[in-house]
Amino acid sequence: SYELTQSPSVSVSPGQTASITCSGNKLGDKYACWYQQRPGQSPVLVIYHNNKRPSGIPERFSGSNSGNTATLTISGTQAMDEADYYCQAWDSSTYVVFGGGTRLTVL
């Protein structure tokens, strides 16, 4: 089965750039997306198709996907960005696969 691996936690200072990575075998050959989940809330799509932002998502959120790694980058990180972030890919055999999630702490 296909697996995606994320670091459990990332810390960043306000105003700095946060990078959250997601690794999987030949992940760059698939479409990756990212969800933000604040405590007690439902997930929100922040990046789809590797680097596209849904309507209403701030420009400070960006994404890339190449080789075995997809990356979510948050520029000028704000306190409100503190949340759990999940990567997700779609594979024709295992369908939807989520990473284990990364807790972003804004110190």
Place this chain on the structure above:
Amino acid sequence: EVQLVESGGDLVQPGGSLTLSCAGSGFTLNNYEMNWVRQAPGKGLEWISYISSGGSTKYYADSVKGRFSISRDNGKNSLYLQMNSLRAEDTAVYYCARNWQFFDHWGQGTLVTVSS
């Protein structure tokens, strides 16, 4: 505004059954593929089931295959998940989510607790 509202979560004994519902508004549900995703307490997200817009194609995660059944009633703009032979490890918040390959809208979730 697109909204998805789940209902039906409850406390149920191991081996029991439960049916979850998801009502859509602000869009025509029958134009979209739909899914169920769950999240155990303090854990990550787990996709469990998919249904095509017309209802003819269904997929399940191995963890629920043979026990859960997804269905839809496009006339009622609703999605369902019939859960049988429930186990303690099925305890989770269950979300319905719109689309396929990526999920652009999620409901608020409904809690299913399997315990004696």
